[in-house]
Amino acid sequence: MPHAHSHHSHSDHDHERGASRGGERRLLAAFVLTAMAMLVEAGGGWLSGSLALLADAGHMLVDALALLLAWGGARIARRPADARRSFGYARMEVLAGYSNALAQFALTAWIAYEAMIRLAQPLPIRSGLMLIVAAAGLAVNLLVLRVIGGHHHDDVNAAGARLHVLGDLLGSIAAVTAALLIRYFGWIATDPILSVFVALLILGNAWQLLRRCAHILLEGTPDDVESADVAAAIERETGIGGVHHVHVWQIGGGRRIATLHAHVTDDAESGAALAAIQNVLRARFGIAHATIQIESDAACSGGGCREHEH
DSSP states (O other), rough: OEEEEOOHHHHHHHHHHHHHHHHHHHHHHHHHHHHHHHHHHHHHHHHOOOOOHHHHHHHHHHHHHHHHHHHHHHHTTTTTSSOOOOOTTTTTTHHHHHHHHHHHHHHHHHHHHHHHHHHHHHOOOHHHHHHHHHHHHHHHHHHHHHHHOOOTTTTTTHHHHHHHHHHHHHHHHHHHHHHHHHHHHOTTTHHHHHHHHHHHHHEEEEHHHHHHEEEEEEOOTTTTTOHHHHHHHHHHHHHEEEEEEEEEEEEEEEEEEEHHHHHHHHOGGHHHHHHHHHHHHHHHEEEEEEEEEEETTTTGGGGGTTTTTO
């Protein structure tokens, strides 16, 4: 019963390494900008008495560490496979995204706690200073978001970093809004209220990211792939029957892996069957690494090929 593996070409790996290094540089630049803005907002929040600014600064502190973690995760993920980790270190990106999501949960709990205290015991706020610092933070967050840019749907490490930056951006918008309402209407309560609103928005995004990372760590099937659809597509487009034991999962950063068994009537057709299946997996489902076991009529007599299928 022959089997085969299919892999990326060298040019594919070179392209991925180049894109990864570019992403690392963007993450490092975003970390530096976020850390600088965090120091400014922390000082501004302390001097002005604004919880919105302090919350945003606290958020930026977590985000700066998260961006640093994402940068480290991306660097480690590029390390080649070794004897102990045959798939390499790509899953470090997923662990970084998972950690970032957990950090967001802790941050939202702190913001909610501080907001309740401020609502019960309002403190005076220097709205002019608050507005200047919040506007500066907003400008920096827009710049950081531009530096990071977009990301592939499967790249949960970059998604985690982008989530943090978006949270910072929302926090800065809330701080600017609160500063304007306090300055022109005297509504001091808007400071903690908008802080909680931003925390809830962050919480929803963090939950989605946590679910995605956990799904990958549990070796779940990618969201846009169904094992039954993979089998059906192979049988329909190649004419090969009896595709079973199909398993599809991902290591991280969009690297999808599959294993499957396929039944052929003639052993002489095995080579052509392997090539045809590999083409379908790559073209239709973005699966560039597959282990395929070809089973002949003799091996499958009596239904032995399917007896352990699940």
